[in-house]
Amino acid sequence: MIREFAELLRYRELLLNLVVRDLKIRYKNSVLGFFWSLLNPLLQVATITIVFKIILKLGVDNYSAYLLCAFLPWTFFQMSVADSAMSVPFHGNLVKKTYFPREILPASVVLSNLVHFILALGVFFVYLLVIGTPIRITWLLLPVVVLIQLLLNLGIAFFVSCLSVFYNDVKYMATVVLNLLYFALPIMYFIEHAFSSDRIPDSLKPALYYWNPLALLLTAYRKILLPPFNTATLHDIPFNYWYLALAGVTSLAICLAGYAFFNSKKWRFAEQL
Amino acid sequence: MMEAITVQNLAKTFRLSHDRPGSLKALALAFRRMKLENLYALKGISFSVKAGETVAVIGKNGSGKSTLLGIMARVYRPTSGAVTMNGRVSSLLELGAGFHHELTGIENIYLNGSILGMRRRDITKRLDAIISFAALDPFIDAPIRTYSSGMVMRLGFSVAIQVDPDILLVDEVLAVGDESFQKKCYAKVRELQSAGKTIIFVSHDLDAVREVATRAIWLDSGEIRADDGVESVLDAYLAQSEGRP
Numbered sequence: 001m002i003r004e005f006a007e008l009l010r011y012r013e014l015l016l017n018l019v020v021r022d023l024k025i026r027y028k029n030s031v032l033g034f035f036w037s038l039l040n041p042l043l044q045v046a047t048i049t050i051v052f053k054i055i056l057k058l059g060v061d062n063y064s065a066y067l068l069c070a071f072l073p074w075t076f077f078q079m080s081v082a083d084s085a086m087s088v089p090f091h092g093n094l095v096k097k098t099y100f101p102r103e104i105l106p107a108s109v110v111l112s113n114l115v116h117f118i119l120a121l122g123v124f125f126v127y128l129l130v131i132g133t134p135i136r137i138t139w140l141l142l143p144v145v146v147l148i149q150l151l152l153n154l155g156i157a158f159f160v161s162c163l164s165v166f167y168n169d170v171k172y173m174a175t176v177v178l179n180l181l182y183f184a185l186p187i188m189y190f191i192e193h194a195f196s197s198d199r200i201p202d203s204l205k206p207a208l209y210y211w212n213p214l215a216l217l218l219t220a221y222r223k224i225l226l227p228p229f230n231t232a233t234l235h236d237i238p239f240n241y242w243y244l245a246l247a248g249v250t251s252l253a254i255c256l257a258g259y260a261f262f263n264s265k266k267w268r269f270a271e272q273l
Numbered sequence: 274m275m276e277a278i279t280v281q282n283l284a285k286t287f288r289l290s291h292d293r294p295g296s297l298k299a300l301a302l303a304f305r306r307m308k309l310e311n312l313y314a315l316k317g318i319s320f321s322v323k324a325g326e327t328v329a330v331i332g333k334n335g336s337g338k339s340t341l342l343g344i345m346a347r348v349y350r351p352t353s354g355a356v357t358m359n360g361r362v363s364s365l366l367e368l369g370a371g372f373h374h375e376l377t378g379i380e381n382i383y384l385n386g387s388i389l390g391m392r393r394r395d396i397t398k399r400l401d402a403i404i405s406f407a408a409l410d411p412f413i414d415a416p417i418r419t420y421s422s423g424m425v426m427r428l429g430f431s432v433a434i435q436v437d438p439d440i441l442l443v444d445e446v447l448a449v450g451d452e453s454f455q456k457k458c459y460a461k462v463r464e465l466q467s468a469g470k471t472i473i474f475v476s477h478d479l480d481a482v483r484e485v486a487t488r489a490i491w492l493d494s495g496e497i498r499a500d501d502g503v504e505s506v507l508d509a510y511l512a513q514s515e516g517r518p
Contacts (some may be wrong), residue, residue: 014387021373021384028375097367098388099347267350270343271287 001256004263008101018108023115037116038123041068041075048188060190060229062131068124069225070187070218076117077153077214078178083109084157085164085171092273102266103259106161110153118146128225138224145220145244152213152251158258162265165272181214191219192234210240213247213254220244275359277440277471278322278345282354285315285340314340316495317354324359324439327462327472329486329503331479331510336492338475342366342442345473360439360471363389367444369429374418378409378428381417385432399435406457407431427454434461440471445478459484479507 008015027033049064060066087105088095095102121142164170186194191209194200200208209215223239230236288311315337322328330338343349344356346364371388372381382403386396396403404413407427409420417425462485465472476482482489482503489506491499499506 011387011390013393017384017387021376021380024380025373025375091371093367094370094388096348097346098364098370100388100390270348 001260001263004101004103004259008103008107011101011104014100015104015108015111018104019112019115022108022112026112034119038120041071041120045071052188060231060234062133062226065128065131065133065226066190066222066229067188068127069222070185072117072120072124073149073218073221074182074185074187075120076113076149077156078182079113079116080110080153080157081160081174081178083113084161085174087157087161088165088269089273095273096270102269103158103262106157106262107154110150110157113153114146114150121146134227136224136227141224141241141244142221144248145217145224148213148244148248148251149217151248151255152217155251155254155256155258158255158262162262165269166265185215186218190222190234191215192237195237196234210243211246211250213250216243216247220247275324276321276357277324277326277359278473279357280321280341280354281319281356282317283315283319283341283344283351283356284313284317284353285337285344285349286352287312287314313495315344315351318492318495318497319354320490320497320500322471322473324471325466325469326488327466327474327486329482329489330473330475330492331477331482331489331506332492332498333514335494337495338492339366339444341492342444342473342475345440346442358440361390361437362440362442363433363436363438364442365430365433365444366442368426368433372417372425372429375416377416378404378413378420381428382432385429386436389433389436391436395437403428403431403435406434406461408454423451423454430458434458434465438470440473441465443472443474443476445476479511483507 027036030036032039045064045068048067052058052067053063084106087109088102091105094100095105160170160174164174186209194209195205209219220239220243228236228238318337318341330341332338340349342364343366344351345358346362346366348366369381369385371384373384376384379400382400383393383396387393404410407424407430409424409428412420412424417428420428462472466485472485474482474486486503489499489501489503489510490497491506491510499509
């Protein structure tokens with residue numbers, strides 16, 4: 001695996017070029033260009049805010065900020081997985097005719113989504129300052145959380161992109177699972193909702209929200225970027241930063257396992273496509 | 274002289290694709306009665322090529338020529354046996370691999386060059402040579418969707434030829450562009466030959482083979498039928514394909 005990684009490093013310029021190409025092409029020939037990257041989550045968040053704050057009357061101050069704070073990283077995850085399912089077949093001609101480390105294909109779509117995510121985070125910070133959120137020292141942890149999520153996204157992308165070469169179903173399955181996860185993960189709701197629910201067995205709660213790296217990361221973004229909230233019915237659960245370390249270890253393991261799995265299959269891609 | 278390429282007992286077997294389950298459902302249904310039908314594309318061939326030789330590989334469709342080149346280009350892994358390549362390999366199996374029609378000529382040169390394993394600064398150094406060889410100077414800043422198909426091929430050829438390989442693998446791609454561009458291509462191939470580069474050349478165009486190669490390998494259903502000077506192999510090949518004894 002170390003040899004494979006050295007070969008990948010040798011081809012880093014190709015990786016970079018593919019990322020740049022993705023970014024250049026995505027919104028070429030559209031009037032708003034890059035703003036689509038921001039407009040899309042903003043419109044979704046606006047709709048959800050209207051539904052939850054005005055129609056359902058959920059009484060959390062700045063609900064949009066809490067929502068957006070988990071929604072942007074979710075979009076990063078979701079787009080990385082969805083794009084990676086297409087990454088190898090889309091470059092079928094390249095794979096069948098030229099040599100290069102195949103893992104560059106899923107890695108490049110994850111990295112170009114990372115760029116979009118970082119830009120969206122930039123806009124999100126402007127929004128936070130506009131609504132007057134206090135600057136917090138824990139903001140310094142943001143790069144760590146982003147890095148852990150990058151590892152997780154890469155790992156899942158390796159699995160999905162590799163399997164989708166051999167089974168078309170993976171593409172459809174990814175869409176379905178992503179749609180379910182969107183509702184199941186703490187994006188529109190808070191882990192405080194889940195922990196105050198007596199219908200979920202107490203023994204299950206840590207597994208669902210702390211051990212599961214994706215749910216933990218989405219919550220971590222909220223806890224480090226935004227102040228704790230308290231409403232009449234919900235009480236903020238302080239964040240245990242050791243769980244972040246756990247998520248880091250899990251994500252790294254998923255990334256390495258995905259990479260090893262991908263490498264064990266990648267030389268059959270040319271025969272399969 | 275040093276061997277540039279050594280091929281030892283090289284075999285490649287493909288599983289026929291219609292027998293592979295394309296989905297999980299098909300896998301579940303076909304699991305028990307799935308019988309694997311194998312296609313023996315190469316059946317244990319051996320040969321070696323000296324540095325500086327130009328070898329043509331000829332044979333009917335499906336004789337294993339492209340599989341052989343694919344293994345040399347590291348697109349496929351051999352089923353058994355081994356190929357050793359001494360030196361930097363560039364493959365012209367697909368011109369303009371990775372070109373994107375929305376990007377400009379320059380952007381595509383960098384993208385394609387990095388796919389072929391070139392460094393950014395090497396590409397920058399050779400940029401002028403690439404553009405002038407392709408004769409695309411006035412259009413190089415336009416997106417290549419505005420190019421004619423001949424122009425795209427010329428650009429792809431120009432990038433690939435500038436990789437500065439020790440071993441060049443060519444699959445039927447010398448016949449691109451108009452007559453004057455083809456002349457340039459052949460001139461470039463001569464230049465590489467006299468610079469001592471090794472060239473492996475797959476073609477159905479026997480005139481081109483005669484013009485470029487000194488040695489020919491005739492592949493027939495995955496086996497070497499003949500491996501000798503280009504004239505004698507071509508004579509035998511033509512005699513066989515015309516049905517003469």
